[in-house]
Amino acid sequence: MPLSSVATEANEQEIPYYESVGNECTMFEQAFQQRLPLLLKGPTGCGKTRFVSHMAAKLGKPLFTVSCHDDLTAADLTGRYLLQGGETRWVDGPLTRAVREGGICYLDEVVEARKDVTVVMHPLTDDRRLLPLERTGELLEAPDDFMLVVSYNPGYQHILKSLKPSTRQRFVAMSFDFPPPKVERDIVARESGLPLEQCSALVNLAASLRDMKGQDLEEGVSTRLLVYCATLIHAGMPILDAARATLVEPLSDDADVQEGLMEAIQATFG
Ligand SMILES: Nc1ncnc2c1ncn2[C@@H]1O[C@H](COP(=O)(O)OP(=O)(O)OP(=O)(O)O)[C@@H](O)[C@H]1O
Numbered sequence: 001m002p003l004s005s006v007a008t009e010a011n012e013q014e015i016p017y018y019e020s021v022g023n024e025c026t027m028f029e030q031a032f033q034q035r036l037p038l039l040l041k042g043p044t045g046c047g048k049t050r051f052v053s054h055m056a057a058k059l060g061k062p063l064f065t066v067s068c069h070d071d072l073t074a075a076d077l078t079g080r081y082l083l084q085g086g087e088t089r090w091v092d093g094p095l096t097r098a099v100r101e102g103g104i105c106y107l108d109e110v111v112e113a114r115k116d117v118t119v120v121m122h123p124l125t126d127d128r129r130l131l132p133l134e135r136t137g138e139l140l141e142a143p144d145d146f147m148l149v150v151s152y153n154p155g156y157q158h159i160l161k162s163l164k165p166s167t168r169q170r171f172v173a174m175s176f177d178f179p180p181p182k183v184e185r186d187i188v189a190r191e192s193g194l195p196l197e198q199c200s201a202l203v204n205l206a207a208s209l210r211d212m213k214g215q216d217l218e219e220g221v222s223t224r225l226l227v228y229c230a231t232l233i234h235a236g237m238p239i240l241d242a243a244r245a246t247l248v249e250p251l252s253d254d255a256d257v258q259e260g261l262m263e264a265i266q267a268t269f270g
């Protein structure tokens, strides 16, 4: 896989919109200043990725984001020799670039990555802050403005796919959840353009749908899906069609569960 496809560099000019819900912005800034790595936990679509892009832009640091998957190896992060115009040339991976140039490296869904990724994370996430590149023989020392941020969703992981204590205990960690109703309403309104009042109704509906999590649903409806729903309604889709396509179909394939969700939606909007 070409390295460019796993890494995206953020535009430093604009600060992406992020509504804070607690002390997470201060905690991030402190961790950055104290050169501590950060672990974010939380359900899908609750704002983890947006938070990291917001903070990177606020601190004026380049962001190297890697979406981890079960084929991702240490070499995808550190780099590899590639054949270019008949010559083999070493090309830095996103983690190595962040260490060399300074910046924030964000490993999203880190538990998905192959085991050898922990081998490169460990010396970087304790007080050594070192990145050994076996293939080039280099030993890179992370600059003061390097920060490693990782995130995962503790909800649906297989037991074998959790982080080892020796990895977890190298990070300052924070739990994310869906924002409180007023904040979520503001987020949905700002992201979709739908008036506050209608967003408020959607957020209240989300609370009752989230109560159905557990018995039949793996995850409660995310802030992301609420934004989708509001966006479709704002664009002129009938409310029940928008709700079915964003708050029912993405959550379950089971006809009974879908019916239960639809009933709750009709009770609010029918
Ligand atoms: N606090 C927030 N401020 C602004 N927007 C938010 C916030 N929380 C959620 N959102 C909205 O929800 C969407 C999803 O958030 P995001 O992509 O950051 O989720 P995530 O936690 O990274 O999910 P996943 O675990 O699936 O990657 C964002 O695109 C944004 O529209």
Ligand SMILES: [Mg+2]
Binding pocket: 048, 049, 050, 108
């Ligand atoms: Mg994300």
